[in-house]
Amino acid sequence: MKDFAFSTAHSVDDAAHAAASGARPIAGGTNLLDLMKLQIETPNRLVSVRRLPRLDRVTVTDEGGVRIGAEVTNAALAAHPLIRQRYPLLSRAILAGASAQIRNMATTGGNLLQRTRCVQFYDMTDACNKRQPGSGCGARMGGNRMNAIIGGSEACIAVNPSDMSVALRVLDATVHVQDATGRVRAIPVASFHLLPGETPERETALQPGEIITEISLPPPPMGVHHYRKVRDRTSYAFALISVGAVADIREGRIVSARFAFGGIAPRPWRVEAAEAAMANRPAEVATIEHACDIALEGAKGYGDNDFKILLARRTLVATLLT
Amino acid sequence: MTGIGNGVPRVEGRAKVTGAALYTFDLQPSEIGATQPILHGAAVLSTIACGRILALDTAAAEHSTGVRLVLTHRNMPPQAEWGPLNANVRFARAQPVFGDEQVRYFGEPVAFVVAESFECARAAAASIQVQYEADQAHTVLDSEHGIDPAPLHGGQSSDSSVGDFHGTFATARHRIDVQYETPYQNHAAIELQASIAAWDGDHLTVHTPAQITSAARTGLARTLNLPEDRVRVVARLIGGGFGGKLPYFADAVLCAVAARQLRQPVKFSFTRQQMFTATTHRSAVSHRVRIGVTTEGRITAISHDAVSQTASFDNYVDGSTAGAKGLYGAKAIRTTQRIARLDLPRSDSMRSPGDANGSMALECAIDEAAHACGQDPVAFRILNDTRVNPTTGRPYSSRHLVACLQEGARRFGWEERRSGRKGEWLIGQGVASAMRDNLVRPSAAQVTLTPAGQLVVRLDMTDPGTGTITILTQIAAETLGLPMEKVTVMLGDTDFPKTSGSGGSFGAESSGSAVYEACLALRRRLDDMTKGRDASPETVLRLVGEAGGVTAEGKIAPGDETKRYSEASFGAQFAEVAVNVHTGETRVPRMLGVFACGRIINERTARSQALGGMIWGLSSALIEANNVDHRGQMAMRDLANYHVPVLADIQNIDAVLLPETEPVANPLGMKGIGEVGINGAAAAIANAVFDATGIRIRRFPITLDRLLPGLPPLA
Known part of the structure; x- marks a missing residue:
């Protein structure tokens, strides 16, 4: 590990100033420290955003939604009564990820920023355009079981590994950020994670110096909440496929349904047109398969991950119809 | 009452669970009798699979903070030649490190930094630049190109043949002829491979978690051209061996050399990522199994041909055929073991080496044979039991395979078992026999x-x-x-x-x-x-x-008894699986192993051994594998990607040890218990998956992508 300086910010302003001058924010450190040990990330300075005032709570908004402080831990968020009662999708998604120990450390803001688990990204001896722009993509040469089938590019087929983000995408979350000048921005989670294109090293819409302060959720949509995660062992593994969904199905008809896939794309994969195609249709396999076709239009495998196309379809049907 | 047979807790258990127990890398100067601080090492590994080091730029590392020494092939003191290949004790061979500029596998140590702190050593190691000239590497295990390992073993062959296999098989009523593939696996023990070396005058002490300290001592003495009586090896506690610490490794040699040059103790541990290439692994094996059966369900012919990987410079043979040789009373049996010498890290022993994967192929093929002749898989195994090892002709000193199968069937409820669909899960049950040869060593x-x-x-x-x-x-x-x-x-x-x-x-x-x-x-x-x-x-x-x-x-x-008897531990493995009809996810609601392993000294630790083996069997059946990527690199090199079971994967699991006393092997009436628990466990699960789905997967592990195409269409 390379030497680095460490400081603690006591206000968002502090943190934003530090970040603007090149410090890397660190909260739980459950991802960043691993990457630093392998020298995949080599920041000169870290600024802890673990002790920012008032960002460790979940509150109800005037509109009937919730605001979640960026420093709320994954464990606290999943266990919060407001979330369990009104946004069980979010609770379930968080609890499907990592381990209890990691969830105790990881934060909401940090989870949104967690980086891909692509094997080649982690192998400093392999080519990776995300880690070292222009070096190529080792994942296209094989060993891509965990990689994307949609949303990737020539340059990068890495997957966003977050379970929480899948739920946030389905729930239409908004990410609130603030920079060193005090300017605040509200970024819809739909545009928070970027597709790789030719610049896979750019992963989010955050500008240098911006600090995530809160995530807000509108009132929960009508319907039953589902989070189904399919993986290579029963727990403590990243998703091969996950489905986050809220479905209002009555008397054999889909009144409304929304869903996003995790584990298949560089960001939570939600296609609103696919959801529209299900509305007011019979709740049967053909309806779901049609919606899945729309959602996964253009999907392709790279060898080891070919199976994900079939698995996504079957998992979506199983999630919505059983 | 403290005596034999009781499940008394481990003597060192409390120290281990409270963190008081000291493993090699934990040892401080006072605990190794040193008066100086211990220096820290860090290693650089190769990034090609085959070729030569053209240039090594260590200048930055040598001038890096706290660095005391950088070792490479350019300044390594003379060491013995590798081997001899056919040494009596494989783990006592000379293993020179940085012997020359050749690179023999991806992830081979090529440089070693010693510094005053762990952080300094790692930072300096990261600054070393290596240029290579790569040759065409051969890293793909191809069952067609196995060679006979006998010439590399002084002419000693592990092949066997009794009766007329080809004639008997050709005329059998039912013939099974199947190919099974078992994958590369890595040990992934929690304790990393580490050493501390210290010199007292011209006497060397190496603390290293060697399972056989005497072999490590001989090997180190040979490598460093030292008289054996000047080398002491200490391994007080070992944090998981599983065969992965039967050899000693580069850490011991490098620490010894560096500590001598610096006149100060040196410690070094490979990182978790480095463990996957710089130590040994279980070879992938390609198995062809043929079984001939009569109309009545009698096995008349068995053959097992195994091809395993070994390093380009080594002779290790995996893919044991012991089960084919000794489990069932066929009149014609032939076995062959071939190796492919590839530009990959060394394969060597891992938990029940050879038999763990050999039993996966054989016991699945036996299940296929039982189905082919319409027999119940338990009854089929009992029908084909033998009192005599059919390959050696020697009677088993004690063999209670049938008792294990019967007791297992009774406890598991084999006769009352229910397959079929339950909600979104397809339920099935499977069985397999387990055997592991018994050995006494001086x-x-x-x-x-x-x-x-x-x-x-x-x-x-x-x-x-x-x-x-x-x-x-x-x-x-x-x-x-x-x-x-x-x-x-x-x-x-x-x-x-x-x-x-x-x-x-x-x-x-x-x-x-x-x-x-x-x-x-x-x-x-x-x-x-x-x-x-x-x-x-x-x-x-x-x-x-x-x-x-x-x-x-x-x-x-061992005495004359080994010439008169065959000795082995036996067991029967039962498993119930639930395969998700939509996604192919497989769960294992029930596992039962019943074993006859001679006299049990400690029920608690013996049962733990059996359960640990069974869990590794589950892992091998469904979860655990490594792959070699297009560069020859082991693709999975951390515990996030190299999957082993977590607690949630293990549901209702039990191991039963039948009362048995081994009459000839030793005065205590014991037999080996450490490995029989893994044998057959994976096959029982694979057979249960077949029972549940009708899908026979012959490439392990049975991950969901392999089941998916065969699952029923969405209803």
Whole structure:
């Protein structure tokens, strides 16, 4: 590990100033420290955003939604009564990820920023355009079981590994950020994670110096909440496929349904047109398969991950119809 | 009551669960008798699979903060040649490190930095630049290109043939001819491979978690051209061995060389990522199994041809065919083992080496044979039982495979089992036989009764977490009629009498018998001192005190019985699986293993051994594998990607140890327990998956993508 300086910010302003001058924010450190040990990330300075005032709570908004402080831990968020009662999708998604120990450390803001688990990204001896722009993509040469089938590019087929983000995408979350000048921005989670294109090293819409302060959720949509995660062992593994969904199905008809896939794309994969195609249709396999076709239009495998196309379809049907 | 048979807790258990137990890398200067601080090492690994180092730029590292030494092939002192390949003890071969500029596999150590702190060493290692000239690497295991390993083993062949296999198979009513593939696996023990070396004048002490300390000592002495009596190897506690610490590794050699040059102790541990290439792994194996069966369900012909990977410079043979040779009473049996020497890291022993994966292929093929002739898989195995090893012609000294199958079937509810669909899960059950050859290896022990009445037992045996310290304490306590707290067992030091070490299921009975014999010898000495009179304990202690303590030694070696008998532990594995009809996810709601392994010294540690093996079997069936990428690199190199089961993967699991006493192998009536638990466990699960889905997957592990195309269409 390379030497680095460490400081603690006591206000968002502090943190934003530090970040603007090149410090890397660190909260739980459950991802960043691993990457630093392998020298995949080599920041000169870290600024802890673990002790920012008032960002460790979940509150109800005037509109009937919730605001979640960026420093709320994954464990606290999943266990919060407001979330369990009104946004069980979010609770379930968080609890499907990592381990209890990691969830105790990881934060909401940090989870949104967690980086891909692509094997080649982690192998400093392999080519990776995300880690070292222009070096190529080792994942296209094989060993891509965990990689994307949609949303990737020539340059990068890495997957966003977050379970929480899948739920946030389905729930239409908004990410609130603030920079060193005090300017605040509200970024819809739909545009928070970027597709790789030719610049896979750019992963989010955050500008240098911006600090995530809160995530807000509108009132929960009508319907039953589902989070189904399919993986290579029963727990403590990243998703091969996950489905986050809220479905209002009555008397054999889909009144409304929304869903996003995790584990298949560089960001939570939600296609609103696919959801529209299900509305007011019979709740049967053909309806779901049609919606899945729309959602996964253009999907392709790279060898080891070919199976994900079939698995996504079957998992979506199983999630919505059983 | 502290004696044999009881499930007494581990002697060192509390220290381990409270973190007080010290493993090699934990040791501080005072604990190794050093007065100087210990320096830290860090290694750089190769990034090509085959070729030469053209240039090594170590300038930045040499000038980096705190750095004391950078070792590469350019400044390594002379070492012995690798080998000899066909050494008597494979783990005692010379293993030079940085011998020349050649690179033999991806992830081979090519440079070593020693610095005043761990952080300094790692930072400097990261600054080393290496340029290579790569040759065409051969890294793909191809069953067509296996070579006969016999010439690399001094002409000794592991092939076997009895009867006329080809003729018998050709005329069999039912013929199974199938190809199974088992994958690369890595040990992933929690304790990393690490060493601390310190010199006292021209005497070297290396602390390293070697399962066989004497072999590591001989190997290090050979490598460094030292007389053996100037090398001591110490392995007090080992945090998981599983065969992965049977060899010694580059860490020991590098620490020894650096500590001599710097005249200061040096410690070094490979990182978790480095463990996957810089140590040894279980080879992938390609198995062809053929089984011929009569109309009545009698097996007449079996063959098992295995092709495994070995390193380009090595001769290790995996893919054992012991099950084919000895499990069932066929009149015609032939087996072959071939190796492919590839530009990959060394393959070597891993938990039940050879049999763990050999039994996956054989016991699935046996299931296929049972189905082909319409027999119940339990009844089919019982029908084909044998009292005599059909390949050697020697009777088994003790063999209760049928009892294991029957007791297992009864406890598991085999007759009442229900397959079929339950909600979104497809339920199925499977069974497999387990066998592991039994071995006794020469071992000695020394026992000393101190004037204070404490019995101190010394031997160079090791405890890789299996419970050896505890069972040796029990054996000594029982033999001398002492309470356990009056016995202190000291292991893992080449200053103590030489034993088998731990491995191959031979450790407990070899070292246990040596301790038993030493205790008997001590009793005879005490009897002599009391002149055969019935002396009170007080009198004995007084006499021992006057003598300043009494010491005796005992030993065991395999005798004639191995020429007259076949010896093996047996078991039966049962599993129930639930396969998700939509996604192909497989869960294992129930596993039961019933084993007959001779006399059980400690039910608790023995059962743990069996359960651990069964869980690894589950892992092999469904979860665990590594792959070689297009560059020859092991693709999975951390515990996030190299999957082993987590607690949630293990549901209702039980292991039962049938009462049995082995009559000939050793005076304690024991047999090996460390490895039989994994054998057949994966096959039982694979057979259950077939029962549940009708899908026979012949490439392990059975991950959901392999099941998906065969699952029923969405309803």
